[in-house]
Each structure stands twice: as C-alpha cells, then as structure tokens.
Amino acid sequence: MKKSCISFSYLGKNDTENQKGGIRMEVNMSVEEVVSQISELVQKEGPLGKKQVKKSNPELMKNALYYFPNWDDALKKASDRNLLS
Numbered sequence: 001m002k003k004s005c006i007s008f009s010y011l012g013k014n015d016t017e018n019q020k021g022g023i024r025m026e027v028n029m030s031v032e033e034v035v036s037q038i039s040e041l042v043q044k045e046g047p048l049g050k051k052q053v054k055k056s057n058p059e060l061m062k063n064a065l066y067y068f069p070n071w072d073d074a075l076k077k078a079s080d081r082n083l084l085s
Contacts, residue, residue: 029063038064038078048075 029037037060041048050071054061064074 027063027066028059031067034060034063034067034074035078035081038074039082042075042078042082 037057038048041053041057041060050061053064053071061071064071068074068077
C-alpha cells in the first residue's frame, strides 16, 4: 500500500513571500498583471478552461488562485475588465 504525503511550510510573512491560509506561496505577479494576462489570453484563444491554463501557464494559474478564490472568479474579473475598456 502506497502512502501519500503532502507537506506545507508554515512561515512568517516577509518581503518576498505572501501567505494564504498560513501556507507559504510565492507570487510574482500583481493582481492587475494576472487580470491583464487572463484578458489577453481570452481575446487570443477564446474561453479558457482551468485544466488548459494550469498545463500551459502554471505561473498564471498559481498567481490567479492567490488573488481569487477560484479560476471562475479570475475569469469574471478579466471579463469585467474587458467590458470597461
């Protein structure tokens, strides 16, 4: 029987790391950059599925899920941005 093990680092917040739920997450994009990249991808490629983006652009997905509770909310924010521009 195989055992699975998942470990998380619980660290204090510093200048280069952000935390979400006490789990260290390193983000390298601002929320504006995330929304802008999603918006550009939607314009180029049409509707974006979570699995598709997770495979093709994992950094974008990681950053999007840091700022938004789920991928659909990130898409909605990008869509709202497109409507305003």
